[in-house]
Amino acid sequence: MSRIDVVSLVGSAVPAELRSDGHMACWLLMVDGQPKAGPFASREAALACQAVWLLSTAARDEGAALLA
Numbered sequence: 001m002s003r004i005d006v007v008s009l010v011g012s013a014v015p016a017e018l019r020s021d022g023h024m025a026c027w028l029l030m031v032d033g034q035p036k037a038g039p040f041a042s043r044e045a046a047l048a049c050q051a052v053w054l055l056s057t058a059a060r061d062e063g064a065a066l067l068a
Contacts, residue, residue: 001057001061002031002032002057003030003031003032003033004029004030004031004050004053004054004057005029005030005050006027006028006029006030006043006046006047006050007027007028007030008025008026008027008028008043009025009026009027009028009039010024010025011024014026014039015039018039018041021041023041026038026039026040026041027039027040027042027043027045027046028040028046029046029049029050029053031053036053037049037053
């Protein structure tokens with residue numbers, strides 16, 4: 001099963017587009033250590049994306065088990 005995490009970036013690690021809008025932090029969705037979605041301006045948005053990834057991963061794993 002994949003590891004699906006939300007990580008935060010702060011300060012100069014925040015993309016320039018978000019910094020120019022006044023954001024000093026952002027969040028990314030990481031799957032197995034690789035960025036897959038984001039940056040998100042809110043933690044809530046990143047967590048919602050994580051929930052979708054977790055549900056789709058579970059559904060895919062369940063479907064594979066049914067085919068086995």
